[in-house]
Amino acid sequence: MASQTDPSITIDIPLTRDDHILIKHQITQGLLGNPKTLPSKLFYDERGSILFEQICTLPEYYQTRTEHHLLTKWADEIISLSGAEELVELGSGAATKTRVLLDAMAKADQLRYYVPFDVDESIVRRVSEELAWEYPGLQIHGVVGDFLFHLEHIPEGGRRLVVILGGTIGNLLPVAAREFLVSVNTEMASGDFFLLGVQLITDRSRLEAAYNDKQGITAKFNKNIIRVLCDNFGSHADPEAFDHVARYNEDEHRIEMWLRSREEQILDIPAVDLRVHFKQGEEVRTEISTKYDHPLTEELLASSGFELVKWYCDPNNLIGLALAQKP
Ligand SMILES: C[S@@+](CC[C@H](N)C(=O)[O-])C[C@H]1O[C@@H](n2cnc3c(N)ncnc32)[C@H](O)[C@@H]1O
Structure with a gap:
C-alpha cells in the first residue's frame, strides 16, 4: 500500500496479513523457547x-554523540567517495544523525532522494514530513516495514548509499546479521556504497x-x-x-x-x-x-559480499563506521 501526503513524499507500507501472522509466530516461538x-x-x-x-540524549549513552561526531568529521569524504545521490537508511528512526549526511550531499549538489525504512509507521511519517520541509526539492520515499523481509520495497534509484546506524546491526544474532546484510547486498547495484555503524567492544x-x-x-x-x-x-x-x-x-x-x-x-x-x-x-x-571490533566488522562485510573501502573510528575506540562497496 502506498500513500501520498505531500508531492515530495511517498509512504509505502508493505505489511500484509502474512506479516501479522509472522509476528505472532515470532512471539509464540520466543516465549516458548529457553531462555524466553x-x-x-x-x-x-x-x-x-x-x-x-x-x-540517545542521555549522558550515559555515549554511542549516539560519538557516532554523530564521527559522521560530522567524515561526512564530506563519505559522500564524495560514494558519489551517492540517493540515501537509503535501514532502521532510520528519528534520522537525527542522518541530517549530517544529507547536509554533505546537499553541499556536494548530490542530494536527490532519501529512503527512510523503519518498522514504526509514526516515525517514518514524522521524519518524512520534517525532512521535506528542511530540504526543499528532496524526494522522500518512506517504507514502513520489516527490513528482514521487505527490502525489495526500496525503490530503484540513482547511485546509492545504504546506511545502517545506531548499532542496529548489533540487535541481530551474528548469523541473522550476515543473512540480513547478504539480502541488503542483493538489493544493491554493483558500485553502490554501504555505511555500517557498529558499536565497539569496550569495558563492561x-x-x-x-x-x-x-x-x-x-x-x-x-x-x-x-x-x-x-x-x-x-x-x-x-x-x-x-x-x-x-x-x-x-x-x-x-x-x-x-x-x-x-x-x-x-x-x-x-x-x-x-x-x-x-x-x-x-x-x-x-x-x-x-559489540564488534574492526576485524569482526570486516569479516561480517566480506562474508556478505562487500569490500571494505574505509574504516573510521573515534580516538577512544567506541564507535566504528565501515564504508564498504558492492564490487
Ligand atoms: C537502535 S534504533 C536506531 C535508530 C537510528 N538509526 C539511530 O541511529 O539513532 C533501531 C531502529 O531500527 C528500527 N527497527 C528495529 N527492527 C526493525 C526491523 N526488523 N525492520 C525495520 N526497522 C526496524 C527501530 O524502529 C528503530 O528505529
Whole structure:
C-alpha cells in the first residue's frame, strides 16, 4: 500500500496479513523457547521510538554523540567517495544523525532522494514530513516495514548509499546479521556504497552504565514491550510487574536486556492464544546489542559480499563506521 501526503513524499507500507501472522509466530516461538525471548522490533511503537530518542540524549549513552561526531568529521569524504545521490537508511528512526549526511550531499549538489525504512509507521511519517520541509526539492520515499523481509520495497534509484546506524546491526544474532546484510547486498547495484555503524567492544562498566541510566529511561523503554503486547495483542500484563535488567555477556560480546518477573505470574497474550507462566525472578530477554571490533566488522562485510573501502573510528575506540562497496 502506498500513500501520498505531500508531492515530495511517498509512504509505502508493505505489511500484509502474512506479516501479522509472522509476528505472532515470532512471539509464540520466543516465549516458548529457553531462555524466553521477545522480538526487539516490538519495542518500536510511537512511544518506544520517542523513548529511544530520549535514550540517545542521555549522558550515559555515549554511542549516539560519538557516532554523530564521527559522521560530522567524515561526512564530506563519505559522500564524495560514494558519489551517492540517493540515501537509503535501514532502521532510520528519528534520522537525527542522518541530517549530517544529507547536509554533505546537499553541499556536494548530490542530494536527490532519501529512503527512510523503519518498522514504526509514526516515525517514518514524522521524519518524512520534517525532512521535506528542511530540504526543499528532496524526494522522500518512506517504507514502513520489516527490513528482514521487505527490502525489495526500496525503490530503484540513482547511485546509492545504504546506511545502517545506531548499532542496529548489533540487535541481530551474528548469523541473522550476515543473512540480513547478504539480502541488503542483493538489493544493491554493483558500485553502490554501504555505511555500517557498529558499536565497539569496550569495558563492561561503560557498557552496563549506558543501558542502566540513572533517570530510568532505558527501563521504561524495556518495559514498553509489555505495553505493546497489551495494546496490540490483547495482553493484560502490568509492565511494572517486571524489573529492567541489562548486563554484558562477555563471551558473546553483547549487552543483553531482560525483563525479570517481580512475582510469580501468567503473561497472557490472547491474540496468539498464549498464557506463559513466569516464576518469581524468571527473565525474558528483550534485546541483544552485539559489540564488534574492526576485524569482526570486516569479516561480517566480506562474508556478505562487500569490500571494505574505509574504516573510521573515534580516538577512544567506541564507535566504528565501515564504508564498504558492492564490487
Ligand atoms: C537502535 S534504533 C536506531 C535508530 C537510528 N538509526 C539511530 O541511529 O539513532 C533501531 C531502529 O531500527 C528500527 N527497527 C528495529 N527492527 C526493525 C526491523 N526488523 N525492520 C525495520 N526497522 C526496524 C527501530 O524502529 C528503530 O528505529
